[in-house]
Amino acid sequence: xxxxxxxxxxxxxxxVDEITLILDTADSMKEISTxxxxxxxxxRGKTIINLFYEPSTRTRTSFEIAGKRLSADVINISTSxxxxxxxxxxxxxxxxxxxxxxxxxxxxxxxxxxxxxxADSLSASIINAGDGAHEHPTQAxxxxxxxxxxxxxxxxxxxxxxxxxxxxxxxxxxxHALNKLGAEVVVYxxxxxxxxxxxxxxxxxxxxxxxxxxxxDVIMMLRIQLERQSQFLFPSLREYSTFFGLNGExxxxxxxxxxxxxxGPINRGVEISPEVADGPYALILEQVTNGVAVxxxxxxxxxxx
Amino acid sequence: xEKSKVTLIQSKEEIEKGLKRIAHExxxxxxxxxxxxxxxxxxxxxxxxxxxxxxIKEISGFEIPIGALDINLYRDDxxxxxxxxxxxxxxxxxxxxxxxxxxxxxxxxxxxxVRAALDAIIDLGRPCVIQLAVLLDRGHRxxxxxxxxxxxxxxxxxxxxxxxxxxxxxxVDEVIVQEEKQYAATE
Numbered sequence: 069x070x071x072x073x074x075x076x077x078x079x080x081x082x083x084v085d086e087i088t089l090i091l092d093t094a095d096s097m098k099e100i101s102t103x104x105x106x107x108x109x110x111x112r113g114k115t116i117i118n119l120f121y122e123p124s125t126r127t128r129t130s131f132e133i134a135g136k137r138l139s140a141d142v143i144n145i146s147t148s149x150x151x152x153x154x155x156x157x158x159x160x161x162x163x164x165x166x167x168x169x170x171x172x173x174x175x176x177x178x179x180x181x182x183x184x185x186x187a188d189s190l191s192a193s194i195i196n197a198g199d200g201a202h203e204h205p206t207q208a209x210x211x212x213x214x215x216x217x218x219x220x221x222x223x224x225x226x227x228x229x230x231x232x233x234x235x236x237x238x239x240x241x242x243x244h245a246l247n248k249l250g251a252e253v254v255v256y257x258x259x260x261x262x263x264x265x266x267x268x269x270x271x272x273x274x275x276x277x278x279x280x281x282x283x284x285d286v287i288m289m290l291r292i293q294l295e296r297q298s299q300f301l302f303p304s305l306r307e308y309s310t311f312f313g314l315n316g317e318x319x320x321x322x323x324x325x326x327x328x329x330x331x332g333p334i335n336r337g338v339e340i341s342p343e344v345a346d347g348p349y350a351l352i353l354e355q356v357t358n359g360v361a362v363x364x365x366x367x368x369x370x371x372x373x
Numbered sequence: 374x375e376k377s378k379v380t381l382i383q384s385k386e387e388i389e390k391g392l393k394r395i396a397h398e399x400x401x402x403x404x405x406x407x408x409x410x411x412x413x414x415x416x417x418x419x420x421x422x423x424x425x426x427x428x429i430k431e432i433s434g435f436e437i438p439i440g441a442l443d444i445n446l447y448r449d450d451x452x453x454x455x456x457x458x459x460x461x462x463x464x465x466x467x468x469x470x471x472x473x474x475x476x477x478x479x480x481x482x483x484x485x486x487v488r489a490a491l492d493a494i495i496d497l498g499r500p501c502v503i504q505l506a507v508l509l510d511r512g513h514r515x516x517x518x519x520x521x522x523x524x525x526x527x528x529x530x531x532x533x534x535x536x537x538x539x540x541x542x543x544x545v546d547e548v549i550v551q552e553e554k555q556y557a558a559t560e
Contacts (some may be wrong), residue, residue, distance in 0.1 A: 070456065070457045089459075092459075092460075093459075093460050095462060096443065096460040096461055096462045096463070097460070099462065099463055099464070100446075103496070103497060104497075104498065105496050105497070107496070108446040108447065108493075108496065109446070109447060109492070110446040110447070110451065138446075365460075368446075368460070369457070372451055372457065373451055373452060373454075373457045
């Protein structure tokens, strides 16, 4: 069964079968990145445009490498040096890109729904690489891929998501993905960063960080987003790190086979201490490796036909 | 799809005999198994490669490594096939560099699958030689490709559908041919 939509805008839109298809395909793609010649001819002649309205190293590079390993042509547009600074609207930029016949546009934008606007007005496949505080579906897919690879299955896992839940598109996409796949999600963070009635998304709010991590199979630390207004939501970075950060001492209360994840970029010493980030439980760099395989899978499934 | 007239063209014994002969021929042609590797094309090619490997071991005592190749990423008809093929994992746990590679598949037909497999293998490294072993050659080549080892040559029409069934994948060893009303020939 192929993917139902021409676009990937949200995890919310995906069925369990579709998520499983993406993860299984990624599993087959992973081997390509370990070869001497890291390239297959599958998407020869296809064009991918990376349209990033927000800074990114990981996601943009990951999409670029994924496209190139499948032999697609990848074009990167940084909006700071594009016509966007001359005042062109998102829709107009999209229509102009469409006029050059790309097969996929990967978009990151500060406004929730930006990817949807493009998807509705372009015939190219749109992949949402993060839209405001809404969703970041490819991040959630690579996260569940990494968990599945390590734990065998997602169903029955307990996953703790800790940090700024209210501004995190990574958290939102992960909550949808984990719920669909049958994991139990626990969230924790400063009360100012936990949206009211978040329980309606099917998660439990923990009472303390120890409560959150005690029986967790996976701990996912979120980045404090200093570029959004989150610095006004707690008194100081030091206080944040004391009450909501993950360090070696805290980790002694966690399960012995716990896995630590973080979508990056990490703020060392704020939400995660260096000893934990570089320690044996951390999968942070493995997540990045898997991100390429997951994005290769998506590109194949969306435009490899 | 309406199907009519099913004929058995290879029995369990004939399949076994054909593969045994291929195993002997592979050893004769390849300096008694030195640097030999078997790469099966998903999915039944892998099953056949596994059988060939154990037959070669019985005959000569050589352990011949087996790899599994999925050729879907190398197809020339991705935009034409009705439903997108499901990717399976390519697992080749050895370097093909300077090896004598025996590519194994169940049926040789248009040759397009083999073309894709050759490209895929060469992307993994530069083998010393690649030879092709198939259980069945049904003709109708669309590319200049031939097999080095053939279990059986079967003259067919393009309208017929050849189905190879193997115990490991399908619970029974047999090759059958079906006459189809509709054109549905796949390799």
